Amino acid sequence: MLGTTEIIIIAVIILLLFGGRKLPELAKGLGLGLREFKNASRDIKKEVEDAADDIKDSVEK
Template sequence: MIHQPTFLFIGGTEIIFVLFIVVLVFGADKLPEIARGLAKGMRQIKDATNDIKHEISNSAKESNILDSEVTKNVKEELNKVKDNLEDFTGSLKRNE
């Protein structure tokens, strides 16, 4: 049985068909301009989300809500539990 790779539940033939329709509608000369516009929009969204993250972390630090030492210890403990769980599930998978 031939297994075709899928991307977001869309197969390769569907992607090619959609690209073909896009070329027919917009023309080959407009595709780079459309791609640049999409990339610029994605960059602006990424920058906006990074700004929001920085604002939240800065306001948390100013309000003493976020204690970096406490969060660091919690992250270390969570990583230890995660590693132990992976070791346990790994041994279970090997025993099957």
């Protein structure tokens, strides 16, 4: 787990690399990427659950 000092150092490095104007764009892109990853994970989980239900139903018959 990162401590407060490490987080501050990382934030300063990111600010120096990208500048203050690019940070909102980077945050937006990161948010969109995380949302897509979450949606894809949810879809995969649903497909696996559906397949397990189908297998369970066919075994019970």
